[in-house]
Amino acid sequence: MDLYRAHVLVCGGTGCTASNSEAILNTFQKELKKNELDQEVKVIKTGCFGLCEAGPICIVYPEGAFYAGVQVKDISTIVEEHLLKGRIVKDLLYKGAFEKDTIRSLDNVDFYKKQMRIALRNCGVIDPEDINEYIAMDGYQALGKVLAEMTPMEVTKIVQQSGLRGRGGGGFPTGKKWEFASKIKGEQKYVVCNADEGDPGAFMDRSVLEGDPHVVVEAMAIAGYAIGANEGYVYVRAEYPIAVKRLQIAIDQAKEMGLLGDNIFDSGFNFNLSIRLGAGAFVCGEETALLNSIEGKRGMPRPRPPFPANKGLWQKPTLLSNVETFSNIPRIIINGPEWMANIGTEKSKGTKVFALTGKINNTGLVEIPMGTTLREVVYEIGGGIPNGKKFKAVQTGGPSGGCITKDHLDTPIDYDNLIQLSSMMGSGGMVVMDEDNCMVDIAKFFLEFTMDESCGKCPPCRIGTKRMYEILEDITNGKGEMEDIERLEKLAYNIKASALCGLGQTSPNPILSTLRFFRDEYEAHVKDKRCPAGVCQELLTYSVVADLCKKCGICAGKCPAECIDGEKGKTVYTIQKDKCIKCGACLEACPFKAIIKS
Amino acid sequence: MKSLDELAKIRDEAKSKMGVREGSKDIRIVVGMATCGISAGARPVLKALVEEIKIRSLQDISVSQTGCIGICRYEPIIEVFESGKEKVTYIEMTPEKAKKIVSEHIVNGNVIDDYTIGSVSGKYSSHGTVEDF
Numbered sequence: 115m116d117l118y119r120a121h122v123l124v125c126g127g128t129g130c131t132a133s134n135s136e137a138i139l140n141t142f143q144k145e146l147k148k149n150e151l152d153q154e155v156k157v158i159k160t161g162c163f164g165l166c167e168a169g170p171i172c173i174v175y176p177e178g179a180f181y182a183g184v185q186v187k188d189i190s191t192i193v194e195e196h197l198l199k200g201r202i203v204k205d206l207l208y209k210g211a212f213e214k215d216t217i218r219s220l221d222n223v224d225f226y227k228k229q230m231r232i233a234l235r236n237c238g239v240i241d242p243e244d245i246n247e248y249i250a251m252d253g254y255q256a257l258g259k260v261l262a263e264m265t266p267m268e269v270t271k272i273v274q275q276s277g278l279r280g281r282g283g284g285g286f287p288t289g290k291k292w293e294f295a296s297k298i299k300g301e302q303k304y305v306v307c308n309a310d311e312g313d314p315g316a317f318m319d320r321s322v323l324e325g326d327p328h329v330v331v332e333a334m335a336i337a338g339y340a341i342g343a344n345e346g347y348v349y350v351r352a353e354y355p356i357a358v359k360r361l362q363i364a365i366d367q368a369k370e371m372g373l374l375g376d377n378i379f380d381s382g383f384n385f386n387l388s389i390r391l392g393a394g395a396f397v398c399g400e401e402t403a404l405l406n407s408i409e410g411k412r413g414m415p416r417p418r419p420p421f422p423a424n425k426g427l428w429q430k431p432t433l434l435s436n437v438e439t440f441s442n443i444p445r446i447i448i449n450g451p452e453w454m455a456n457i458g459t460e461k462s463k464g465t466k467v468f469a470l471t472g473k474i475n476n477t478g479l480v481e482i483p484m485g486t487t488l489r490e491v492v493y494e495i496g497g498g499i500p501n502g503k504k505f506k507a508v509q510t511g512g513p514s515g516g517c518i519t520k521d522h523l524d525t526p527i528d529y530d531n532l533i534q535l536s537s538m539m540g541s542g543g544m545v546v547m548d549e550d551n552c553m554v555d556i557a558k559f560f561l562e563f564t565m566d567e568s569c570g571k572c573p574p575c576r577i578g579t580k581r582m583y584e585i586l587e588d589i590t591n592g593k594g595e596m597e598d599i600e601r602l603e604k605l606a607y608n609i610k611a612s613a614l615c616g617l618g619q620t621s622p623n624p625i626l627s628t629l630r631f632f633r634d635e636y637e638a639h640v641k642d643k644r645c646p647a648g649v650c651q652e653l654l655t656y657s658v659v660a661d662l663c664k665k666c667g668i669c670a671g672k673c674p675a676e677c678i679d680g681e682k683g684k685t686v687y688t689i690q691k692d693k694c695i696k697c698g699a700c701l702e703a704c705p706f707k708a709i710i711k712s
Numbered sequence: 713m714k715s716l717d718e719l720a721k722i723r724d725e726a727k728s729k730m731g732v733r734e735g736s737k738d739i740r741i742v743v744g745m746a747t748c749g750i751s752a753g754a755r756p757v758l759k760a761l762v763e764e765i766k767i768r769s770l771q772d773i774s775v776s777q778t779g780c781i782g783i784c785r786y787e788p789i790i791e792v793f794e795s796g797k798e799k800v801t802y803i804e805m806t807p808e809k810a811k812k813i814v815s816e817h818i819v820n821g822n823v824i825d826d827y828t829i830g831s832v833s834g835k836y837s838s839h840g841t842v843e844d845f
């Protein structure tokens with residue numbers, strides 16, 4: 115590492131890589147060379163900044179200029195103007211990063227202002243492939259401190275006092291898990307990190323592994339010391355190639371520096387880590403299925419108890435936690451448990467990362483202190499609903515969660531409040547919905563997912579999710595009866611009570627929650643054969659408003675089903691409802707807005 | 713890795729090289745790099761500054777460029793901003809002079825009056841007027 119007067123950080127997360135950041139990085143290097151700046155300006159590939167949709171993202175220091183949506187053709191301008199002449203290219207800055215002729219630092223941009231970064235603190239800040247940069251941010255300090263100054267019991271106590279709870283879904287107190295695993299006698303124990311991340315839309319674990327892989331390595335070693343394990347596994351889905359690669363680099367570098375392996379910090383403590391790849395089945399994120407998968411068996415859940423802390427990997431005591439949970443550990447050790455215990459609400463401490471998507475202006479990865487309200491997330495960080503539409507609900511917890519309506523926008527987000535509202539924290543998916551979303555359709559979307567992902571081991575889930583899906587399909591196709599709603603509800607409660615693992619047990623949640631808050635929408639589909647949001651195709655009818663029709667015939671030319679009749683210039687056009695395939699082409703084509711769907 | 717001291721050493725070294733990415737610095741050196749500055753030889757001046765800071769492994773200093781400072785005929789110009797002190801403007805820089813500024817002004821804290829805009833202030837009424845540009 116040499117000293118450079120300026121650093122160009124180019125995001126190399128999955129989102130920006132998909133939008134061509136690799137080519138941007140190379141072009142930067144080429145342009146810098148051409149302008150003889152390559153000895154003064156360093157280009158660094160980082161992890162995700164959380165603003166993937168505005169990507170590719172680059173940030174230039176020392177000014178901290180935050181460029182978004184950068185294209186290859188823009189690079190020569192940035193190099194010649196900014197890096198050579200010192201003139202920030204205002205037109206290319208992120209929209210919120212520039213105000214009244216001064217650039218705002220990242221922390222002051224609306225999207226980041228209310229955030230608090232603990233799990234993501236190094237993401238987009240360091241070069242994840244350089245262990246020195248992690249160490250510069252106090253990396254491996256916590257491991258050193260623990261090995262030099264603390265007993266395993268003291269470490270466990272600190273995690274307990276911090277109030278940290280599992281970020282992978284259930285919110286089980288992490289310190290308790292450490293205590294169970296440490297108290298159980300056994301020669302061989304394991305630490306396992308769950309990086310399966312199967313919730314559709316969630317990508318915080320990927321971002322941590324891509325942007326700050328060493329934090330997971332360090333935390334797992336600390337956990338190993340605390341519970342008396344000297345071997346660990348990270349279970350990552352194979353669809354995360356960048357994460358896998360960076361994690362492997364991190365493990366290799368840590369080994370080389372003696373931060374993994376034998377006699378770490380001359381303490382006599384040994385710890386080794388390896389990666390196991392998952393094939394991406396959702397159920398393999400469930401802890402016991404995950405353990406089976408590591409053992410080389412089919413990824414199907416085992417009955418619990420015994421819990422992994424007693425009989426985990428190869429029947430040995432195993433501490434299993436989620437990536438984001440682990441990524442909090444080093445900070446807790448360095449700053450002390452009170453530090454974390456002071457952030458958040460009474461029973462939920464620290465921060466949580468959410469993947470904010472759907473009908474919202476700023477989508478991206480946001481890390482907020484527990485207790486932040488949904489309103490702050492949607493309207494301040496997220497910048498509100500686009501196109502002046504009305505907010506309808508937020509879906510949290512993915513396929514295991516539920517919807518939260520506008521009456522509850524001021525609820526402080528924490529584990530217990532979300533459960534109270536028949537949703538859950540889950541792994542942190544947050545989908546914003548507006549008036550154009552049909553809630554029955556949303557429930558159907560999640561049911562289709564769980565139905566496909568059911569491993570088939572137990573009948574309530576294997577057959578039950580399919581039945582629930584079929585009923586929802588009938589309802590959205592206009593074939594539903596009022597008894598179907600009751601049947602659906604009954605089925606939901608039975609499956610909840612009888613499925614073997616969390617996948618089946620929580621699969622009815624999207625239905626129960628939409629039934630609780632949007633029963634009227636279900637009834638409209640069934641009784642009036644009407645989809646209030648205008649989403650369910652089968653229930654839509656297209657028609658021409660006679661008063662508005664100018665008899666131009668454009669619609670008839672566009673209709674693929676040739677079901678619009680009329681005589682150009684002479685008669686008002688009409689749609690043959692029975693032949694219409696509801697494609698919407700006529701509605702878009704009519705220049706006079708004479709066609710409506712209802 | 714044998715000890716926390718060893719780790720601390722690696723940390724400090726790595727940290728100084730990442731210093732560029734921290735927002736505010738105690739000392740900021742700004743080089744005028746508009747077209748006029750570049751044609752007057754601002755590039756070698758900037759390079760010399762960075763080189764000298766590197767050699768001396770100085771910390772908490774940032775070097776950046778700015779557009780035209782507005783007094784083109786005195787280019788190359790560099791300005792030194794130090795928190796809590798008045799800005800110092802040096803004019804008609806050469807790489808040698810720039811290095812000397814690092815050793816004298818930045819390291820020892822002595823402003824080199826001969827190089828400052830004040831040295832030609834005969835042509836202006838006072839320091840202040842030049843500042844007004």
Ligand SMILES: Cc1cc2nc3c(=O)[nH]c(=O)nc-3n(C[C@H](O)[C@H](O)[C@H](O)COP(=O)(O)O)c2cc1C
Binds near residue numbers: 279281399400402
């Ligand atoms: C169907 C199903 C899928 C799951 N997927 C994940 C996952 O992708 N990542 C994860 O960390 N936990 C997942 N979990 C939760 C894990 O079983 C386990 O509770 C968690 O990894 C424990 O870590 P934590 O205490 O740090 O949250 C899933 C659970 C179920 C039932």
Ligand code: SF4
Binds near residue numbers: 615
């Ligand atoms: S609930 Fe579903 S996923 Fe879980 S074991 Fe049963 S069939 Fe498999």
Ligand code: SF4
Binds near residue numbers: 665667669
């Ligand atoms: S395009 Fe519109 S205005 Fe023209 S015939 Fe069709 S419905 Fe009437």
Ligand code: SF4
Binds near residue numbers: 673678689695696700
């Ligand atoms: S919706 Fe499609 S099929 Fe139906 S009338 Fe319009 S263009 Fe024809």
Ligand code: FES
Binds near residue numbers: 125128164166170
């Ligand atoms: S991947 Fe670049 S900001 Fe997320």
